[in-house]
Amino acid sequence: MKRALERHLNILDFTLASLLRRKAKNFSLLAVYLLVVFMLASLQFFVTALKREAAIILSDTPDLIVQRLSAGRQDLVPVGYAEEIARIRGVTQVRPRLWGYYYDALNGANYTVIASDDPMVAPSRAAVGAGVAKTRNLAVGDLVPLTSYDKTPLMVEIGSIFPHSSDLIAADMIILTPEDFKLLFNFPKGQATDLAVSVRNPKELSTVAAKIADRFPDSRPILKSEIQRTYQSIFDWRGGMTLIILASALLSFIIFAWDRATGLSAEERKEIGILKSIGWETSDVLLLKFWEGTVISLTAFLLGVVLAYGHVFFLSAPLFAQALKGWSVIYPRFQLVPVVDAYQLAVLFFLTVIPYTTATVVPCWRAATTDPDAAMRS
Amino acid sequence: MRRSLQYLLLTGAVLALFLSLPLHARYEQRHAGTVLKQLRDLHVTDLCLVTEARYTRHLALADRHAPFQEHPLALEHFPSGSLILPNISRGAAP
16 A cells, blocks of 8 residues: 555656646646636626525515517507506406616616615615715715606606615615606506516416417416526526637647647657666556656646635636627626535536546557657657 | 555545535535525526526516517627526426
8 A cells, every 4th residue: 555655656756857847838728727627617607696695585575477568669658567466367466567767868878767665765865875975975874866757857866875785686776665666667557667567376477478468469477487497597508608608618628638639749659668668667657658647637626626716716707897888888786695605516527637647648558559669759 | 655645645635625615515515695585585486697688687588589679780899798698498488
């Protein structure tokens, strides 16, 4: 046992010395390998954590949202629809929702304005998200002039500001009373943006949706499960940028593995020839190459994953933030709760470490089984 | 100290860090704050991921063709549109 351990340690010593002899080549290889693992692991951590947040936040989503379409575009829903939908068997509540978008010409930001009866808002007193407060440099008690749709200013006092921890829900939100909302948008009476429907038995949701669609042909019911599914398939691997990141990472990895698998350099063949001529056995040479592959790939994998974890959960994923930010003026701070999916990490391990180590050993096996003299002369 | 032992010690340290990630994640999940009641009562349908376009701000409520509705010859031009897929699971209306 001790002898076997000593043999491994000796070979590892030799491997490290051999790697350090070609310092520049091997460090650059390690750096690129680490970058590939880092990007893939960061993406995986980011998407998994977002999906978890989405599942928690969207558990409060209404069972059914009913929109109205007019000429192929979403239009306001007459509140009269709500009364008729409430009569459908199984429907427990229908709530007309008032919400819309407000473009702030001062900074070019788009706010989501929502009407609520919650006591946190009162006439001319609003609650705003941390993103809104930051872009407009607002504090509790400040007065904000909003320009209504009939061009009269609506002065609103900031009653409360949501903390940054709720950015994923409310970063761009302004919450007003229904009266202030209607004043701001000059909203027509008896209309709502959409309807939130509650159904007693979740199994009846699709039946209720079908009945609504049948009774109101211009309506579009959206099920809670559809909303949740949208966020479970978010950043799907087929989506533009995600595909580019994955493709470039995998392509660079294939280039590595291809480079290793297609053969050894003359110097490496010579080294194998010399080792065999001084008495190394084929198994020793293979062990040497196995350790060479393992040192590079295992170090890159472990460091890449640990750095990706720090990047996403401690630094709020600044690399992805730039891509996601786009032209947004208000941008939420991604304070994600960490999630580690062992299965996905295992997949990443088997996609990176195993193929690379195999690709290192196989060509060496071919060289190590040839005559040392031929190997040195090649 | 032998070079191999130095390497194994370093790898052991990184491995310990790696193995502690799930423990840290579980700890953080247990101590994560809950969503404010006022925000829960809003029954939101979407996450605030990007705010540049309507159809990426309210992803679940947007049509598949919403990016092309801005004007008759509009092309999808917001950067986030290339990142986030629209809701494609809907069987009924577009």
